[in-house]
Amino acid sequence: MTYSVEIKQLDLAFGAVKVLQGLDLNVSEGEFLVLLGSSGCGKSTLLNCIAGLLEITDGQIFIKGENVTWAEPSERGIGMVFQSYALYPQMTVKGNLSFGLKNAKIPKNEIEKRVARAAEILQIGPLLDRKPGALSGGQRQRVAIGRALVRDVDVFLFDEPLSNLDAKLRVDLRVELKRLHNQLQNTMIYVTHDQVEAMTLADRIAVMKGGAIMQLGSPDEIYNKPRNLYVADFIGSPSMNFIEGHLEGGRFKVDDMVMPMDGYAFAAPQTADRPATIGIRPEHVVTGELVPNAPLQFAVDVDLVEPMGSDTLVYAKLGQHPFRIRMDGQASVKVGETISIGVDPSRASLFDTATEDRL
Amino acid sequence: MAVTDTGQTKVRAKRPSRLFKNMAAKIAAIPMIFTALVVFVGCTLWTIYHSFTRSRLLPAPDKWVGLDNYERLWGENRWLISIENLAIYGLCSLVLSLTIGFVLAALLDRKIRFENTIRTIILYPFALSFVVTGLAWQWILNPELGLQNTVRNIGWESFTFDPLNNADIVIYGVLIAGIWQGSGFVMVLLLAGMRGIDEDVWKASRVEGIPAWKTYIFIVIPMMRPVFVTALVIISAGIIKVYDLVVAQTSGGPGIASEVPAKYVIEKMFQAQNLGLGFAASTMMLLSVLVVLIPWAYLEFGGKKNG
Amino acid sequence: MVDATVNALSGPRGPKPKKALSSTNIIIYGTLFVVCMYYLLPLYVMIVTSLKGMPEVRLGNIFGPPVEVTFQPWVKAWSEACTGINCEGLSRGFWNSVWILVPSVIISIAIASVSGYALANWRFKGSEVFFTILIFGAFIPYQVMIYPIVILLRESGEGITAVLKAFNPMLEAMGFEGFKTFRLMGSLSGLVIVHTIFGMPILTLLFRNYFTSVPEELFKAARVDGAGFWGIYFRIMLPMSLPIFVVAMILQITGIWNDFLFGVIYTKPETYPMTVQLNNIVNSVQGVKEYNVNMAATLLTGLVPLVIYFASGKLFVRGIAAGAVKG
Numbered sequence: 001m002t003y004s005v006e007i008k009q010l011d012l013a014f015g016a017v018k019v020l021q022g023l024d025l026n027v028s029e030g031e032f033l034v035l036l037g038s039s040g041c042g043k044s045t046l047l048n049c050i051a052g053l054l055e056i057t058d059g060q061i062f063i064k065g066e067n068v069t070w071a072e073p074s075e076r077g078i079g080m081v082f083q084s085y086a087l088y089p090q091m092t093v094k095g096n097l098s099f100g101l102k103n104a105k106i107p108k109n110e111i112e113k114r115v116a117r118a119a120e121i122l123q124i125g126p127l128l129d130r131k132p133g134a135l136s137g138g139q140r141q142r143v144a145i146g147r148a149l150v151r152d153v154d155v156f157l158f159d160e161p162l163s164n165l166d167a168k169l170r171v172d173l174r175v176e177l178k179r180l181h182n183q184l185q186n187t188m189i190y191v192t193h194d195q196v197e198a199m200t201l202a203d204r205i206a207v208m209k210g211g212a213i214m215q216l217g218s219p220d221e222i223y224n225k226p227r228n229l230y231v232a233d234f235i236g237s238p239s240m241n242f243i244e245g246h247l248e249g250g251r252f253k254v255d256d257m258v259m260p261m262d263g264y265a266f267a268a269p270q271t272a273d274r275p276a277t278i279g280i281r282p283e284h285v286v287t288g289e290l291v292p293n294a295p296l297q298f299a300v301d302v303d304l305v306e307p308m309g310s311d312t313l314v315y316a317k318l319g320q321h322p323f324r325i326r327m328d329g330q331a332s333v334k335v336g337e338t339i340s341i342g343v344d345p346s347r348a349s350l351f352d353t354a355t356e357d358r359l
Numbered sequence: 360m361a362v363t364d365t366g367q368t369k370v371r372a373k374r375p376s377r378l379f380k381n382m383a384a385k386i387a388a389i390p391m392i393f394t395a396l397v398v399f400v401g402c403t404l405w406t407i408y409h410s411f412t413r414s415r416l417l418p419a420p421d422k423w424v425g426l427d428n429y430e431r432l433w434g435e436n437r438w439l440i441s442i443e444n445l446a447i448y449g450l451c452s453l454v455l456s457l458t459i460g461f462v463l464a465a466l467l468d469r470k471i472r473f474e475n476t477i478r479t480i481i482l483y484p485f486a487l488s489f490v491v492t493g494l495a496w497q498w499i500l501n502p503e504l505g506l507q508n509t510v511r512n513i514g515w516e517s518f519t520f521d522p523l524n525n526a527d528i529v530i531y532g533v534l535i536a537g538i539w540q541g542s543g544f545v546m547v548l549l550l551a552g553m554r555g556i557d558e559d560v561w562k563a564s565r566v567e568g569i570p571a572w573k574t575y576i577f578i579v580i581p582m583m584r585p586v587f588v589t590a591l592v593i594i595s596a597g598i599i600k601v602y603d604l605v606v607a608q609t610s611g612g613p614g615i616a617s618e619v620p621a622k623y624v625i626e627k628m629f630q631a632q633n634l635g636l637g638f639a640a641s642t643m644m645l646l647s648v649l650v651v652l653i654p655w656a657y658l659e660f661g662g663k664k665n666g
Numbered sequence: 667m668v669d670a671t672v673n674a675l676s677g678p679r680g681p682k683p684k685k686a687l688s689s690t691n692i693i694i695y696g697t698l699f700v701v702c703m704y705y706l707l708p709l710y711v712m713i714v715t716s717l718k719g720m721p722e723v724r725l726g727n728i729f730g731p732p733v734e735v736t737f738q739p740w741v742k743a744w745s746e747a748c749t750g751i752n753c754e755g756l757s758r759g760f761w762n763s764v765w766i767l768v769p770s771v772i773i774s775i776a777i778a779s780v781s782g783y784a785l786a787n788w789r790f791k792g793s794e795v796f797f798t799i800l801i802f803g804a805f806i807p808y809q810v811m812i813y814p815i816v817i818l819l820r821e822s823g824e825g826i827t828a829v830l831k832a833f834n835p836m837l838e839a840m841g842f843e844g845f846k847t848f849r850l851m852g853s854l855s856g857l858v859i860v861h862t863i864f865g866m867p868i869l870t871l872l873f874r875n876y877f878t879s880v881p882e883e884l885f886k887a888a889r890v891d892g893a894g895f896w897g898i899y900f901r902i903m904l905p906m907s908l909p910i911f912v913v914a915m916i917l918q919i920t921g922i923w924n925d926f927l928f929g930v931i932y933t934k935p936e937t938y939p940m941t942v943q944l945n946n947i948v949n950s951v952q953g954v955k956e957y958n959v960n961m962a963a964t965l966l967t968g969l970v971p972l973v974i975y976f977a978s979g980k981l982f983v984r985g986i987a988a989g990a991v992k993g
Contacts, residue, residue: 053886074892086883090905099901100891147887159883383895384788388796391781394866395796399803402814418817463701466694479976480702482983483709486975488924490941491968494948495708498715498957499728508726539708547983596805603926607945624809629931634813641809652805 002065004029004187005050005155010059012049012211019045020211023059027189029154032181034198035191037208038234043191046208047157050189052076063155074103076155079148083160085140087132093143094128097150111150118149121180138169145180158190162197174200195235199223207231225349229356232279232349238313240279243321244353247276252350254278255319259296263346267358275353282313282326286342294342300325302337314339403645410638418634428639438640441618444530448537448619449598455538456594457587460545465575467546468553478550482543489540493607496536497523523609526616533608533617540604541597545590552586553579588655595651599644620644716740716962723957739956743963748953749946752935756963759943763923763970765854766939770861771918775911778866782873783899787885797870804867812931815860816851819932823850852934860928865921869914872985876910877903913985916978920971940967 005027012020020042027033035043048054050061052073060069068076087096094115101111119125122142132140141161148156161177162170178201181188192198198205199219207214207222207230215227226232232240245254250271252259259278286294300316300323307329314325314333325341333339350359410429413422432438463481467474484492499505502521510518522532556579564574580587602621609617620640627637711728716739718732745755752758784790785797827848834844850856880903888898929939938946944967948960975982 048886051886051890053889072892073886073890078890080887080890082883082887084881084883086881086887088884088888088902088906099888099893103892103897144887147891381788381790381895384784384790384793387780387895388784388790388793390777390862391784391800391866391870392796394863395799395803397818398811398815398863399799399806402811402818403806405814406810418813463698466698469694471694471698475979477698477702478983479979480705483972483975484705486920486971486982487968488926488941488971490924490926490945491964492708494944494960494964495712497948498961499708499711501728501957504723504726504957505728509728512727539705543705592805599807603941603945606926607949610949621807621809625812625927625931628813637809637813641807641812644807645810648805648807652802656802 002029003027003062004031004064005189006062006065007046007050008060008062010046010049010061011057012045012054013057018211020049020056023211023213025206025213025216027187030185030187032188032190032201032203034202034205035189035208036193036195036198036205036234038193041208042211043193043208044159045211047159047189047191050076050155051078051080051157074100077153078155078157079151079153080157080159081141081144081148081161083163085132085137085144085164087140087143087147089132092129092131093124093135093146096132096143097128097146100147100151114150114152118146121149121183122146137165138173141165141173145177149184154186156186156188158188158192160192161190163192163194170197177201195237199235207234209234224347225358226279227358229277229279229351232351236281236283238282238324238326240281240349241321241323242277242279243318243323244275244277246273247271247350247359248273252276252278252345254321257298257319259343259345261345261348261350262295263344264348264350265346266350271359276359277351277353279349279351280323280343281347282324284344284347285325286344287325287327287331287339291340291342294344296343296345297340298343299338299340302333302335302339305333305335406638407642407645410635410642412635414634414638416632416634424635428635429643432636432639432643437615437618438620438623440615441620441623444617445598445601445619447530448534448601449595451531451534452537452541452598453591453594455534456542456545457590459538459542460549460590461580463542463546464550464553465579467550469571478543478547482547484540485544487540489601489603490607492536492540493533493604493609496532496539497608500532500535524613526613529609529613529617533605536608537601537604541594545594548590548593549583549586552583555586556582588658592651592655596648599648712961712965715958716743716965718958720956720958739958739962740966742956742959743947743966747947747959747963749935749943749950750952756940756943756947756966759938759940760966762854762933762937762943763940766857766861766929767919767922769855770858770865770922771915773858774862774865774869774918775914777862778869778914779873779904779907779911780899781866781870782875783877783903784895785870785874786877786880787882787898787903788895797874800867800870808864808927812927815863816931819851819856819859823848823853823856826850851932852937854933854937857928857932857937857939860932861918861922861925864928865918868917872914872917873907873910876907880906909981912978913981916974916982917985919974920982923970 003026005025007023007025010020010023010025011018023046025046035046037043045054049056050063052068052071052075056069060067062068063076063078073080087093088099091099097115097118098111101114106114115128116125119128122145124139124142124146127135127139127143132143135143141164144161158177162173165173174197181201190197190201199222202219204217205219205222206216209230215222215231217225217227222231222235226235229242233242243254245252247253247261250261250266252261291297298318300318302314302316303322304315306313306315310329312327312329312331312333314327316323316325316339327333351357352359409418409420411423411425412419413424413427414420467478471477500507500521500523502508502524507518507520510520522528522535560578560582561574564578569578600621601619602625605611605617605619605622611618611622621644624637624641624644627633627640631637714731715723715728717735717737719734719736719738722733743755744757744760746753747755785793827845830845830848837844850859884902885898888902893901923939924941925939926941926945929942933939933942944963947963978985
């Protein structure tokens with residue numbers, strides 16, 4: 001089958017600094033792929049390579065089966081939306097939308113038709129004669145999306161498009177983007193450092209670090225079965241609790257505690273004994289009357305309580321190990337108290353301490 | 360796989376060679392490259408080379424004379440006076456324009472009324488040419504009809520201020536004009552640097568009860584170090600180029616008392632028809648610029664790599 | 667309890683009263699007033715002198731306002747003042763300066779803005795090296811480069827003449843007049859080239875810094891939209907950078923108008939710019955010194971940059987600050 005975007009053995013170096021190395025990535029037709037990572041991980045760089053805005057050092061890029069490795073950005077059949085909107089300030093909204101089409105020498109009536117269609121989809125019809133300076137942030141980003149839309153392309157590239165918007169607007173536009181994807185059904189590659197955006201929008205997420213893809217999978221896989229310690233730590237807020245210990249005969253031992261890992265899906269059936277790290281998400285810990293039903297039960301000492309309205313975050317000590325627990329917002333916990341908690345090993349993650357890979 | 364293979368060859372044939380990549384940008388940069396290489400580097404090297412030759416009316420590249428021109432240059436009274444004048448003028452104008460510039464900037468920084476008007480007045484001489492500046496001050500310092508005579512007419516009979524006709528102090532007469540023309544510019548530079556300082560520094564010093572003048576001396580000046588360095592470099596580069604001011608105000612006189620190196624060079628090249636000496640003198644000027652420029656460039660750019 | 671309440675009501679309350687004439691303010695405004703006087707004095711002296719007749723000037727009170735205002739010195743400076751045997755006044759120098767100024771400003775800004783744009787957005791191998799050389803070149807005393815440039819101008823003038831004259835037999839055969847000898851050295855076009863060259867470092871820096879501050883994403887968006895080097899320059903960058911073009915123009919107009927050195931070296935008496943002619947008029951050793959005419963001539967020469975300065979206000983300050991403080 002032909003992928004919508006196909007990247008083979010991509011290398012990118014600025015002088016001696018290797019930014020991307022031997023990167024492979026396939027994006028299917030109509031897929032919404034999110035490139036997720038902290039700043040400097042190479043996600044925007046990769047997107048710029050796909051767009052043709054950065055010249056790659058080695059490797060190949062295919063879009064719709066065609067090798068576009070050396071093609072100009074405008075010849076690649078992509079549309080791009082930028083963080084700062086990047087609207088041409090001296091042109092009207094209409095001018096912004098039609099600039100690329102004029103450069104491509106598309107007939108006038110066709111331009112009119114496409115602009116009208118994009119304006120309708122994005123509900124920016126009344127703004128067409130305004131200059132970007134007279135628009136709000138949300139409206140500007142809509143125009144920027146429209147500029148990609150009129151190009152009538154199969155692949156949309158988004159470079160942190162919502163980062164410059166305030167929190168509330170960001171949520172609104174996120175929903176709208178998802179709706180747009182459902183409606184248009186074209187391929188979208190979306191770069192962000194915001195894991196909520198990634199989880200809500202993506203068909204698949206590629207978590208990146210140091211120019212390499214750490215894990216590529218559905219949001220569910222990324223969240224529940226992180227492939228290594230980095231992904232486990234990066235995804236989830238508050239982040240996962242990690243306790244270093246030993247895996248012995250299928251049981252996790254730390255200090256004098258022993259946790260039988262019944263129900264845990266090991267990657268390899270007979271996993272040998274080794275130093276291991278267990279990861280437990282704060283929101284996977286149960287408290288109160290649910291504790292007796294949990295496979296494993298512990299008592300923890302409460303250090304600090306952060307009530308956040310909807311939830312309460314409890315900083316506690318499990319033995320000597322710091323341990324965060326997310327409880328219901330109505331839970332009444334006091335500092336210094338000892339509470340009992342329940343943990344389900346099937347929802348935990350185990351990592352090899354040495355290689356940091358999932359066991 | 361067949362699709363990708365054909366796709367690959369198709370595009371590979373299209374790959375522009377390294378030379379033609381960014382062709383438009385390279386063509387557009389030709390004037391800049393020409394200026395940098397041919398004029399700035401090429402002409403400078405040409406002059407340095409010819410300063411070691413016996414060039415008189417015409418350049419004589421084949422008549423190598425080693426350091427002869429330099430020996431003659433440093434043996435010539437006129438050149439020595441030029442250098443002495445430049446040293447006095449340079450030192451005084453550095454100190455004075457930085458001091459005046461800073462004091463004025465600090466006064467304007469005190470959130471005063473009419474700031475724009477005052478700044479406009481202080482800066483306007485900078486818009487005027489050195490020729491206009493020199494001629495204006497030549498007239499004001501005219502001994503028979505100018506400032507000196509006016510003060511004497513008021514009743515101060517013994518008042519004497521006639522720098523332009525006194526070989527010992529003529530360079531200070533030029534200095535007055537130079538400061539008048541350029542100090543406003545230094546003020547604007549320093550004021551911009553002052554305004555760039557974090558407002559919170561002032562709040563902190565107010566909370567701690569430090570008087571304003573102390574804040575300026577112990578906090579603001581050290582924080583403005585880069586601006587001072589920039590101003591210093593720009594003023595120095597300007598000082599070495601001083602030419603038209605002297606030509607207009609004193610024509611180098613009385614006698615040769617207000618000669619400067621820039622004027623010396625032009626006269627050796629275009630009037631005295633002693634190119635070799637002119638080239639040697641201009642190479643000395645270049646050398647003095649490098650003495651200022653290299654440490655500055657080292658601090659400015661060499662330091663960045665470490666930090 | 668009661669005492670505390672009374673104290674609270676009678677103590678400091680509301681806005682702090684301001685002293686209109688504090689001693690600090692008197693010192694500050696006093697100093698600034700004296701300073702302003704010093705800076706304004708020469709301009710004042712020039713104006714009053716230029717409006718006096720020679721008998722009044724000879725009375726020797728340069729600060730006194732003219733008893734009898736006369737514009738004769740201005741008329742004379744403009745159209746009758748002599749340099750050597752030529753008595754056409756400053757007007758010729760003025761027009762020479764205009765003919766030098768207009769093409770120099772246009773060409774230097776056009777070339778520098780494109781260079782700055784290439785440096786900011788289309789870096790190629792070595793572009794930064796050339797730029798560094800260019801900036802360091804700005805500090806080289808002109809005296810070092812002046813003579814080789816004379817040779818360059820003379821030789822290229824001769825080269826161009828040779829090329830043009832090669833067409834002459836053909837042109838003459840067709841009944842047209844042939845090309846004449848083309849000179850760069852000593853001509854206005856030569857001076858235009860010199861101004862373009864020496865204006866380049868500062869202008870290129872100015873434009874490069876400005877274009878670098880334009881968000882890179884805008885440039886990327888234009889590339890995705892299929893615009894090339896010139897397309898982006900003319901359609902995107904140029905329309906949004908008019909202020910910087912104005913700053914560059916102010917910088918160049920004052921700089922080129924005020925130039926003296928290049929005018930002396932690269933032109934000949936018929937093509938002398940205004941500053942050179944002014945100097946020749948005022949400092950000529952022949953005849954009786956007419957100080958009122960000299961001051962009128964000086965003011966006339968300073969008029970163009972002064973008008974630019976007072977009209978441009980903040981932009982002028984921005985221009986010289988941008989030129990001086992590197993980004």
